[in-house]
Amino acid sequence: MDAIDLSLVDLLRGNARLSYAELARQVGLSAPAVHERVGKLESSGVVRGYRADVAPESIGLGVTALIGIVEDSGADSDDMLESLRVLPEIESCYFMAGVESFLLKARVGTIAELEQLIVRLNRTPGVASTRTAIALSTKWENRPQPVGPPAG
Amino acid sequence: MDAIDLSLVDLLRGNARLSYAELARQVGLSAPAVHERVGKLESSGVVRGYRADVAPESIGLGVTALIGIVEDSGADSDDMLESLRVLPEIESCYFMAGVESFLLKARVGTIAELEQLIVRLNRTPGVASTRTAIALSTKWENRPQPVGPPAG
DNA sequence: CACTCTCTGTGGATGCCATCGATCTGAGCC
DNA sequence: GGCTCAGATCGATGGCATCCACAGAGAGTG
Structure with missing residues (x-):
């Protein structure tokens, strides 16, 4: 959980449907690197899932x-x-x-x-x-x- | 808001990162049709956003x-x-x-x-x-x- | 210092996906 | 029957996800 992970978490809390490519641009890494980081956040339980917010x-x-x-x-x-x-x-x-x-x-x-x-x-x-x-x-x-x- | 829309909403509440292609398979429509339906659900305010669920x-x-x-x-x-x-x-x-x-x-x-x-x-x-x-x-x-x- | 192991990143390749435009189909209505 | 509109499908294309091989930084060790 470094600063980049926190940024990813923040971005995904704001919009869970952002593409890995877009996330990568926002945090200044390559798409595969972001893909791997997000995968680790999911499997370590930091990110528990992604939900549509429905009225x-x-x-x-x-x-x-x-x-x-x-x-x-x-x-x-x-x-x-x-x-x-x-x-x-x-x-x-x-x-x-x-x-x-x-x-x-x-x-x-x-x-x-x-x-x-x-x-x-x-x-x-x-x-x-x-x-x-x-x-x-x-x-x-x-x-x-x-x-x-x-x-x- | 017909039965297909409700299914889409349910699917996205369970996993907001499902691709349109996957949603299309689940509800039995084509991907562009699902894309348009989800767009309408968003602009009509039924779907307010997509959020990562973080511990x-x-x-x-x-x-x-x-x-x-x-x-x-x-x-x-x-x-x-x-x-x-x-x-x-x-x-x-x-x-x-x-x-x-x-x-x-x-x-x-x-x-x-x-x-x-x-x-x-x-x-x-x-x-x-x-x-x-x-x-x-x-x-x-x-x-x-x-x-x-x-x-x- | 140098060697090596590990972790994490990059870049390229490939196949799938999002998305656009054109076209088609069926219901409702005159 | 034929018009019209909503909403679906099909096909094309550019971008994205994802796999793989490889590179570089740091920690630990002789």
Whole structure:
């Protein structure tokens, strides 16, 4: 992870579809060299993948909610995690410090679907209670923060 | 937005670096047809961009926190939004229903940096109080949920 | 110093891909 | 039937990904 790697990571966070040739021009190396560096970043786990950023409402996911979960005393967090993992609506899942063990970001199409999700969560073994907050609007999301030296 | 468009969106959410030729094979069209469809998805705002998914800790952002903000009565939300927007640590920002007007996801390198961020937030005009919860670990994040008919 | 090993880069070759323009096809409509 | 438009295919061409052989810088060792 030298300065060139950081530049590559930054460039790919901004636009994951840049060609290797373009990346090479930006960092001042040859295309094969960039190809090899990016391959190493991928296989070492620094770059986990490449995702299209899709407007959720345009694919029928207009409702965003954040849900905190309080565990029963004595509940097994690993079991609960597996129960959460199979719910496709849960886009992100954090294990938290504090009374609420998990914080979920869920995305559904309608409030009715959100209600169903909350009911399902409350029925999940180990869940003592849930607390749901609805996002009225997403101002921004997953904004990459610049890191390392400026590219070039 | 027909079934083929949904398949393309799904494929690109899974791997944004797929070539047009590969996408074409997957959905059963020619490469130029796919090229045009993806171009329209981009210009219509369905696809907002393509991002490399980078392990945050590998670029020195090992601390994730969720911060709720209570506004002063009479504070201007738009002004506050602009104050929040310039803070690079804030990766996501939601305008919420409830007592806390904003919910932020912030990513910093150390707890000391988090402390500085919280101090800065509390000094921001319009902020009545903040509530910070620290993520001990991220179980998963921005997992794309499958949508539309299976590709092929 | 010189030898060598390793890592990482460059340059060239080759086959695939992106992309443009021309043409074709089918649905809807008069 | 025939017009028209949207959206597909086909063919060509220039650029890109990717493989390979080889070169140069640095570290470790006699």
